[in-house]
Amino acid sequence: MDKCGCDRRGFLGHAIGCGAWVALALTAGGATARKSQARTLSDPVVTTPFARIEKLAEGVWAVVSTPFLPDGGRGDRTTLSNGGIIAGRDAVLVVEGFNTPAGAAWLSDQALALTGRRPTHVVATHYHLDHVGGLAGFRQGATGPELLMTARTGSLSAERNGLAKPAEGSPFAKAPPVLLPTMVVPEGEATLDLGDRKVRLVARTGHTDSDISVEVDDPRIIFGGDLLWNGIFPNYVDADPLKLSTAVKALLAEPSALTVPGHGPLASSRELSSYQGVLDAVEAAARRAHAAGLPLEQAATSFTLPASLGAWTLFNPVFYTNAFRAWYRVLG
Numbered sequence: 001m002d003k004c005g006c007d008r009r010g011f012l013g014h015a016i017g018c019g020a021w022v023a024l025a026l027t028a029g030g031a032t033a034r035k036s037q038a039r040t041l042s043d044p045v046v047t048t049p050f051a052r053i054e055k056l057a058e059g060v061w062a063v064v065s066t067p068f069l070p071d072g073g074r075g076d077r078t079t080l081s082n083g084g085i086i087a088g089r090d091a092v093l094v095v096e097g098f099n100t101p102a103g104a105a106w107l108s109d110q111a112l113a114l115t116g117r118r119p120t121h122v123v124a125t126h127y128h129l130d131h132v133g134g135l136a137g138f139r140q141g142a143t144g145p146e147l148l149m150t151a152r153t154g155s156l157s158a159e160r161n162g163l164a165k166p167a168e169g170s171p172f173a174k175a176p177p178v179l180l181p182t183m184v185v186p187e188g189e190a191t192l193d194l195g196d197r198k199v200r201l202v203a204r205t206g207h208t209d210s211d212i213s214v215e216v217d218d219p220r221i222i223f224g225g226d227l228l229w230n231g232i233f234p235n236y237v238d239a240d241p242l243k244l245s246t247a248v249k250a251l252l253a254e255p256s257a258l259t260v261p262g263h264g265p266l267a268s269s270r271e272l273s274s275y276q277g278v279l280d281a282v283e284a285a286a287r288r289a290h291a292a293g294l295p296l297e298q299a300a301t302s303f304t305l306p307a308s309l310g311a312w313t314l315f316n317p318v319f320y321t322n323a324f325r326a327w328y329r330v331l332g
């Protein structure tokens with residue numbers, strides 16, 4: 001146990017900085033996205049143009065990013081992904097590194113205001129830039145929180161994010177560093193003891209080759225990273241859809257659990273049955289198209305979700321293509 005009471009069994013320490021910046025090429029959502037992103041479980045304790053913070057339990061808050069403008073257009077993407085704050089007597093864990101250092105610095109200030117201290121630990125659920133691009137913003141001078149991710153996420157981040165050039169129109173004059181873990185989350189499950197609250201970090205796979213869910217047991221709250229989406233069609237760009245399906249079934253196994261999806265508003269596991277329905281609809285259509293010998297692009301452009309699943313906004317028009325490509329990879 002270290003001074004924070006964190007169980008470091010199985011953790012290895014190392015820190016390397018490197019890398020660059022790419023912006024996510026996300027297009028505007030529609031009015032449905034605006035409506036969907038506005039739905040709250042409770043009155044937000046903080047609201048900004050790019051995100052709100054909702055209190056889930058004593059010492060537990062969710063960050064819900066709101067990347068769409070009131071007219072449904074592309075809005076402020078300072079944070080872009082969802083995340084959260086989990087506070088115990090001895091330590092404060094933040095979930096996700098967010099899209100920009102400004103987003104992370106904002107959340108560090110919010111943690112200080114809500115809990116009385118800055119984050120001592122930050123966990124990145126996977127390597128996508130809207131979840132790790134802002135990590136440097138948690139640094140205060142030379143110090144900063146422990147950075148937790150799996151070894152695989154660290155290597156994927158270095159490989160995929162580290163070699164990228166700053167994108168056209170990037171808000172940064174030069175690329176922010178891609179940070180690697182100072183505490184490696186082992187395969188399987190690790191427990192982080194924050195003092196009077198324990199948090200489970202569960203290594204999973206499906207959205208990428210390495211994902212983590214961050215789970216609190218009392219009350220039952222699951223930060224699902226991008227294994228879970230609500231009202232926004234999921235990004236399959238790096239997905240293994242069979243593994244994704246397995247992970248989602250496990251994450252949604254308890255109907256009354258409260259979930260914080262990687263994108264979209266908060267929901268109970270029961271309410272996310274429509275997300276399971278989206279994944280199933282994509283699978284059924286992809287299997288049919290593949291069996292019929294339909295070219296990938298044709299299969300994707302002819303695909304629509306059943307209206308019974310409600311409105312699912314596309315962040316980007318290529319997301320259907322990415323979904324079918326992921327299934328075609330699996331189906332051979």
Ligand SMILES: [Zn+2]
Nearest residue numbers: 126128226235
């Ligand atoms: Zn992602």
